[in-house]
Amino acid sequence: MRARDLAVEYETVSVDTDAMAAARLMAEQRLPALLVVDEAGAPRAILPASQMVKLLVPAYVLEDPALAAVVDERHADRLSQALKGRTVRDCLAKTVPAPPVAEPDATALEVAALMARVRSPLVAVAEHDGNGNRLLGVITAAHLLERLLLAAP
Numbered sequence: 001m002r003a004r005d006l007a008v009e010y011e012t013v014s015v016d017t018d019a020m021a022a023a024r025l026m027a028e029q030r031l032p033a034l035l036v037v038d039e040a041g042a043p044r045a046i047l048p049a050s051q052m053v054k055l056l057v058p059a060y061v062l063e064d065p066a067l068a069a070v071v072d073e074r075h076a077d078r079l080s081q082a083l084k085g086r087t088v089r090d091c092l093a094k095t096v097p098a099p100p101v102a103e104p105d106a107t108a109l110e111v112a113a114l115m116a117r118v119r120s121p122l123v124a125v126a127e128h129d130g131n132g133n134r135l136l137g138v139i140t141a142a143h144l145l146e147r148l149l150l151a152a153p
């Protein structure tokens with residue numbers, strides 16, 4: 001099983017995508033992360049859903065989690081307002097590592113090792129063309145697990 005065979009179409013966003021739209025996309029499609037691409041469509045970063053959730057939590061609650069218990073539901077319902085006026089660029093961690101990218105001919109084990117090494121919920125599959133990397137698709141951890149478990153006796 002090669003990466004090209006495991007890769008599926010996957011939602012992508014740019015760094016200029018509205019943060020609220022990106023969060024809605026994650027929520028509606030239950031995505032573990034979004035792949036952030038550049039103007040040419042090449043993989044540039046991964047925005048995990050956990051990072052989006054973190055942006056919704058007020059800083060004072062992150063510093064003292066006990067304070068979460070005293071925030072009433074009326075105020076908790078407004079947490080998503082933290083994303084208003086922000087872009088995906090604003091949501092990415094300050095130092096964003098390059099996303100894990102597998103070659104189309106990489107084996108399932110190579111993809112699994114890459115995913116495990118960088119602790120990413122997804123791996124982009126791209127091939128090099130004259131202009132850089134051309135995205136073929138994405139392999140999510142859940143999809144990879146499913147395929148590997150199918151091969152188990």
